[in-house]
Amino acid sequence: MADLRINLAGIVSPNPFWLASAPPTNTGYQVQRAFEAGWGGAVWKTLGDPIINTSSRFAAVHFNGQRVAGFNNIELITDRPLEVNLKEIYETKRRFPNHAIIVSLMVEPKQEKWHEIVKKVEAVGVDGLELNFGCPHGMAERGMGAASGQQPDLVEAQTMWAKEAATTPVIVKLTPNITDITSTAKAAVRGGADAISLINTINSLAGVDIDTWHTIPHVGGKGSHGGYCGPAVKPIALHMVADCARNPDVGVPISGIGGISNWRDAVEFMLMGATGVQVCTAAMHHGFRIVEDMIDGLNNYLDEKGLASVSELVGKSVPRYSDWGNLDLNYAVVAQIDKETCINCNKCHIACEDTSHQCIDRLTDENGASYLKVREEDCVGCNLCAIVCPVEGAISMVEVAGTDAPLTWNERQAAIAKLADGKDSNKKEAV
Numbered sequence: 149m150a151d152l153r154i155n156l157a158g159i160v161s162p163n164p165f166w167l168a169s170a171p172p173t174n175t176g177y178q179v180q181r182a183f184e185a186g187w188g189g190a191v192w193k194t195l196g197d198p199i200i201n202t203s204s205r206f207a208a209v210h211f212n213g214q215r216v217a218g219f220n221n222i223e224l225i226t227d228r229p230l231e232v233n234l235k236e237i238y239e240t241k242r243r244f245p246n247h248a249i250i251v252s253l254m255v256e257p258k259q260e261k262w263h264e265i266v267k268k269v270e271a272v273g274v275d276g277l278e279l280n281f282g283c284p285h286g287m288a289e290r291g292m293g294a295a296s297g298q299q300p301d302l303v304e305a306q307t308m309w310a311k312e313a314a315t316t317p318v319i320v321k322l323t324p325n326i327t328d329i330t331s332t333a334k335a336a337v338r339g340g341a342d343a344i345s346l347i348n349t350i351n352s353l354a355g356v357d358i359d360t361w362h363t364i365p366h367v368g369g370k371g372s373h374g375g376y377c378g379p380a381v382k383p384i385a386l387h388m389v390a391d392c393a394r395n396p397d398v399g400v401p402i403s404g405i406g407g408i409s410n411w412r413d414a415v416e417f418m419l420m421g422a423t424g425v426q427v428c429t430a431a432m433h434h435g436f437r438i439v440e441d442m443i444d445g446l447n448n449y450l451d452e453k454g455l456a457s458v459s460e461l462v463g464k465s466v467p468r469y470s471d472w473g474n475l476d477l478n479y480a481v482v483a484q485i486d487k488e489t490c491i492n493c494n495k496c497h498i499a500c501e502d503t504s505h506q507c508i509d510r511l512t513d514e515n516g517a518s519y520l521k522v523r524e525e526d527c528v529g530c531n532l533c534a535i536v537c538p539v540e541g542a543i544s545m546v547e548v549a550g551t552d553a554p555l556t557w558n559e560r561q562a563a564i565a566k567l568a569d570g571k572d573s574n575k576k577e578a579v
């Protein structure tokens with residue numbers, strides 16, 4: 149069995165699976181049950197000046213038979229008194245000394261407020277702090293959460309204020325509601341962050357009821373924007389994690405969050421640079437026991453790969469994630485349809501004919517049977533036919549041996565510039 153322990157900026161946890169700061173980590177009762185179920189760590193539901201929550205507050209996007217493909221909420225930070233939370237954190241840490249308890253914090257962007265809450269929380273014995281600069285609703289209107297998390301100078305200053313008082317590692321949780329995630333990640337690092345976590349939820353409106361014309365969810369007939377999470381946001385989160393992981397100016401450990409529902413998702417985040425992961429929606433959908441499959445699946449995967457420790461996965465795919473300008477323009481794949489496996493549903497033909505490159509022909513064989521074949525010389529290797537094909541293995545994308553050497557756009561442009569330069573200097577010499 150591989151070693152699943154992680155050490156994220158000094159926070160040690162028996163496995164990489166933490167519950168994210170959200171309803172599953174609202175109380176000591178819940179966090180203790182989560183640890184009993186196998187979760188390695190928990191980020192306590194955000195503490196700050198307790199607020200009043202609305203009823204109702206959650207909504208989900210069910211897509212094509214899949215329940216909770218995406219999840220939306222307008223919940224704010226904790227609505228329980230600080231003292232109650234602190235007492236329960238203390239008790240939970242005492243019962244589970246080897247599990248990671250990180251406490252999420254959100255206060256007004258004022259130095260004394262950060263000092264005060266950091267000291268109070270650290271006094272009960274926690275393994276780390278997570279600064280919530282991410283929630284996109286409610287708190288943002290009060291100048292906290294995403295409102296301050298969208299401004300690099302405020303991220304830097306607040307991180308610095310928290311660090312001035314903190315003795316445990318400080319993780320800065322980033323909002324995805326920003327154009328360039330690395331700008332706030334770098335600001336957090338400038339402020340002294342020991343690690344970053346991402347993503348928090350994405351600005352969203354789950355839907356509109358076409359009968360009542362109310363928003364979904366609505367509070368007595370009125371709605372407001374909420375935060376989107378769950379499986380639907382995973383690709384966005386994965387990109388943002390990778391973007392931070394490959395940026396040398398970020399350079400701190402990452403706790404990956406966003407749409408992680410199983411061990412495979414966790415492995416992807418770790419390959420893209422996350423030291424550990426956090427989960428919210430999947431736990432809300434399926435309960436704490438999903439962590440058992442996560443642990444078993446990860447263990448089996450590491451054994452199959454011959455890896456002794458989960459930390460060996462971290463960042464392995466980062467060098468393979470680059471800018472478009474570094475991709476080989478002479479690399480080519482084409483689609484091939486396996487006649488035996490194909491069920492002749494015609495989905496690939498329609499997709500290619502209507503919306504791609506018109507290179508799948510319907511032919512008739514010597515027995516008069518109709519079949520589909522790709523004209524490989526016209527196929528651009530876009531993958532669409534394989535994507536829409538309902539039968540696993542019926543369409544494969546196959547690499548074709550190119551005659552030209554690898555050439556990226558950046559190399560091509562550099563060569564053109566050099567040529568132009570040469571011409572210029574020839575001209576100059578002639579003059």
Ligand SMILES: Cc1cc2nc3c(=O)[nH]c(=O)nc-3n(C[C@H](O)[C@H](O)[C@H](O)COP(=O)(O)O)c2cc1C
Pocket residue numbers: 168169170171193194219220221223224225226252280282283321347348349376377378379381405406407408426427428429430
């Ligand atoms: C109902 C709900 C409440 C949340 N509350 C908080 C919070 O108090 N603090 C925080 O940092 N993130 C909060 N989040 C965001 C999650 O911690 C997490 O970043 C986000 O849901 C993405 O992870 P997921 O796709 O696994 O759900 C909340 C999410 C949900 C769904």
